[in-house]
Amino acid sequence: MDKTKLEMAGARAALGEGIADVFFAEPLFDALPDVVFFVKDAGGRYVVVNRTLVKRCGLKHKDALLGRTSAEVFARPYGQNYLAQDQAVLAGAGEIEDQLELHLYPNRDPGWCLTRKTALRDASGAIVGLAGVSRDLAMEDRKNASYQKVAAAVRMIHERYDQPLPLPELARTASMSVAQLERYFLRIYQLTPRQLIIKTRLDAASRMLAGPASVAEIALACGYGDHSAFTRQFRATVGVTPTQYRQMLGR
Structure with a gap:
């Protein structure tokens, strides 16, 4: 590793140690109405969620989700399928990358999204939880020149x-x-x-x-x-x- 990379690695570590709240990104994701964001513990229970997820679940407050698994939140068999995804990631089976999924929203309208889930590890490399996003698909962006x-x-x-x-x-x-x-x-x-x-x-x-x-x-x-x-x-x-x-x- 060259000097610049070493310096940046040191700066990254120092910044990480200096941040009081490791979930500082939560309010940023609250501002994204087309992105669901969540962090779960090793048991697959919600620890951090954004407002979009709360709304998609037909709920009013984040507290209604915290401490619960997907299987306890979503209707069968969706909840069980999401929990199975979580358990696979938590077991070290690898990340879920751009999984195309169809969701039923509270009004029963279907909506498509791309889901990503990645394991969270402690300093020793052990998996201690996971983080994920589900991004709504904005199709046919005709403003794009291509x-x-x-x-x-x-x-x-x-x-x-x-x-x-x-x-x-x-x-x-x-x-x-x-x-x-x-x-x-x-x-x-x-x-x-x-x-x-x-x-x-x-x-x-x-x-x-x-x-x-x-x-x-x-x-x-x-x-x-x-x-x-x-x-x-x-x-x-x-x-x-x-x-x-x-x-x-x-x-």
Whole structure:
């Protein structure tokens, strides 16, 4: 490590020791209405939360969340799935990075977010808790100058999500390489092309599940070759099976 890095490491350590409240970022996250922020202890219980999470849970005060696990806060089976994620991170299984998830908000409207969770370690390296954020997806930012370069590919996904959509074909539609397509998708949508395809298909599926069509019919209409493939993808992303989701909607 060179001299500059050593000096910065020392400055970082000194600053860390001098901060009275290690959770100084809490009021900063309170100011972000599209970002959920939380810190949990080794048992997966909320220690720090921001106002956005409180609102998403349909609660009024942070105290209503503190000391509780996800399984005690969210409806089944969402809460159990979130707790299982926490337990995996706390057990040292690694971080959760940009997990695309569908949430049901208190008004029962679905909303998409990208979730990240990382372990918190003490000075000896032992895991003592975790911190996480879930960021709402702000789709189709047309103010971005590069939007038009991928608009054609996005239109293809929206119009043909019921069909196979190989990346080379999407790239040709956008007149760019696959690498360029992926880079622009991440810049504009904070999603890979594959993630956007999944999101578009499951958006359509979640809407159809509010109606009378069978799960098998919905699977075919949303581009899945068979019922089981659709159910696996839906459960992996949404956290429940299509049938369970339909029941949660009261259908």
